[in-house]
Amino acid sequence: MQDRTLGQNGPTIPAIGLGCMSFAGAFGTARDEDSFRCLDAAVDAGITFLDTANIYGAGRSEEVLGRWLKSTGTQVTLATKGGITRDPARPTNNDPAYLRAELEGSLARLGVDRVDLYYVHRRDPSVPLEDTIGGLADLVAEGKIGGYGLSEVAPHTIRAAHAIHPCLAVQSEYSLWTRLPELGVLQTCEALGISLVAFAPLARGMFGRVAPDPATMGENDLRRDIPRFSPANYPANLAHIQRFRTLAEEMGQTPSALALAWLLSRSDRVIPIPGTRTAEHLSDWADADTIHLSAEDIARIESVLPAGFAHGDRYSEGQWKSVERYC
Template structure:
């Protein structure tokens, strides 16, 4: 697989990584054995960068990784996150005490003594990012983490954080229907030597081979609360998505492969982070790392899906509270 560097001084990893939120039912029921088989098969595809969080399934995603990591720890670049709480009165906590407790719990659940890349999952409003970076640098000096990552931050936050210490990765939603990082985060990562880890590059399934049907979303499916899938916006989005699927098929590719290839073509420091528990889907995602789109193809995609084409915001009111706004 195509390799990309995880930060200025970081390791080389597959250009396509694997997110584990799906492993614990974020988009519907999940089977543990299917998830473990997907992990094994992904490693053989060259997907060696695994991303999880202490909030996925309230820690269950990290626990699920433990037996896999026991067998393959030396082949895996492991990322996890902290900072989202289960407290409705304080949904985000970046204090040293909380983050220390969260880190120790993640290490126990995954049965490892070191996390290669550790993110602040959401920034706590009002707490200086400089203070948060000092906490993360102490974790690094203790040998419990390798590199520092920040998730869903504004370019200005990255600038302030990088003045304190190296930031290896910024994780942001980035895809053909969520292009906000082009307004500063993509450029800021290049300036500061950070990888842009683009989560949901397949648009939460909208660029999959089979388009989702919001009528089938269960009560635990995150997409049920996202405005782009509601009764007003989804029919309008569906028109564009069908055109894109036709384009991909005309070129003999799956929509997911083309969507991943598009994301990777945006800049050499972009790493695509799809989440799936299906090896068939991950093979299509991995194919995107080998697919070189011509300028004519990129122009054609841009005509069908121009910047800002998606109807509806990406998050509803509750989920929009964490990501930093910057435009």
């Protein structure tokens, strides 16, 4: 596995990480034994950057990781997040005391004394940024976190936060069907030496060997509320991605590996964190960092999936509420 640096002076980590939200059942039933097999397979492939959050399954994802870490003793680079609440009256809370308390809960579930990266999962505009970042800097000084990150924020927030205390990473949805980071976030991260951790890089399953069927999605599957999976938009999206599957076959790659290779080619600051519940799915893309794409290859990919091809928004109105919009 190729390496990339987390932030400007952070740890060296694999070019591809593993998003662990699926272990909490966000996209269907998740069995712990399957999650453990997936984690074992990830480490075998050199994928040791693991990304979770306290909100995933109300702590379940962190608990699964904690049990696996305890049973295996594997050394990994851990990232988790805090700042989303379960209070409808205040869906985000970036108060330093709240973030500290949430971190303590995450550390207990993970069974560790520190995490390498702690994200503000969503920006809370009611708390001055100076207070939030100052509190995170205190956690760095105390050795509870290696550094902090921001998630789903605008370029101006990244610049302002980094000026207070250096930021290691910004997490944004980024893939062939969500290219919004190219309108400011990617450029800002490159200019400041910040990593751009790309979540949902496989378009929430659309770049798998078999496209997900919205009709069979479980009641708790978060994609049920995403407009791109609605009856009005899904057929058009599926038709586009079927053409990409054909191209991947012609190029001798799985669709998921080719989609990640394209993303890795965008910048050496980009670190995708595809998520999966199974070792079998992970094997489809674990070697994507070995794929070299020529300018002609990239042109072919983007002729099939041009910027802005996706029909429908990437979030529902409710899901947008705590995301910073900037264009």
